[in-house]
Amino acid sequence: MTIDELLTTTRSVRKRLDLTRPVPLELVRECLEISLQAPTGGNRQGWHWIVVTDPDLRKAIGDYYARSWNTYYGSGSSAASLYAADPERVKIQERVSxxxxxxxxxxxxxxVLVIGCISTPGGLPEGNQAGLWGSLLPAAWSYMLAARARGLGTAWTTLHLAYESEISELLGIPGNVRQGVLLPTAYYTGDTFRPAPRQPLDEVLHLDRW
Structure with missing residues (x-):
């Protein structure tokens, strides 16, 4: 596929993840090797990647994730609750939810569950943390792109962070390393990915001033 097609059809895959087909670890390693080429502040490269394939560990993480999802959905702030006044967008939000x-x-x-983490030797900074997470999240997106190019589906989620401490203890993640994103990874079923509906550019573009 072309670069533009890759960038515009890499979607969060959830229902179409193939839960029965094993994913070779070498394929995951290829995607992570590509992710390590992403930019990182000061060239610190403080990222770490936890690749979880053990069934018991995956189940434990899945249990925490389910608890977090249920709380999130029950709060009324999930995708299905947004844009109620826009009938067309409501349909999309309901599918997302x-x-x-x-x-x-x-x-x-x-x-395969991939958790992207970053070193925080001095703890989380006060105020705007864009500098910190900006050194991890581009690499996570690169991983998703590389996975898509290899027939793998992924989904970007942070709901597990409600139980970050518990998952860190489960996986032996040091206290000075913080989790930033969870990327479930599997082969996907079907191949009808296409660009998603988005706001018109002119509604969000500001030239020189707001």
Missing amino acids: SSAAYLGEHMGDVP
């Missing part, structure tokens, strides 16, 4: 609910039920069944 249904897809997210499916992942909430099946996170522990996904064959």
Whole structure:
């Protein structure tokens, strides 16, 4: 596929993750090797990647994730609750929420869970933390792009962070390393990915001033 096609059709895959087909670790390593080429502040490269394939560990993480999803959905702030005044957008939001609910039920069944982390030797900075997370999140997106190019589906989620301490203890993650994103990874079923509906550019573009 072209670069533009890759960039515009890499979607969060949830219901279409193949939960029965094993994913070779070497394929995951290829995607992570590409992710390490992403920019990072001061060239610190403080990222760490936890690749979880052990069924018991995946189930434990999935249980925490399900608890977090249920709390999130019950709060009324999930995708299905947004844009109620826009009938067309409501349909999209309902599909997103249904897809997210499916992942909430099946996170522990996904064959590979990748957790992107970053070193925080002095703890989390006060105020705007864009400098810190900006050194991890581009690499995570690169991983998702590389996975898409290899026939793998992923989904960007941070709901597990409600139980970050518990998951860190489960996986032996040091206290000075913080989790930033969870990327469930599996082969996907079907291949009908296309650009998603988005706001018109002119509604969000500001030239010189707001």
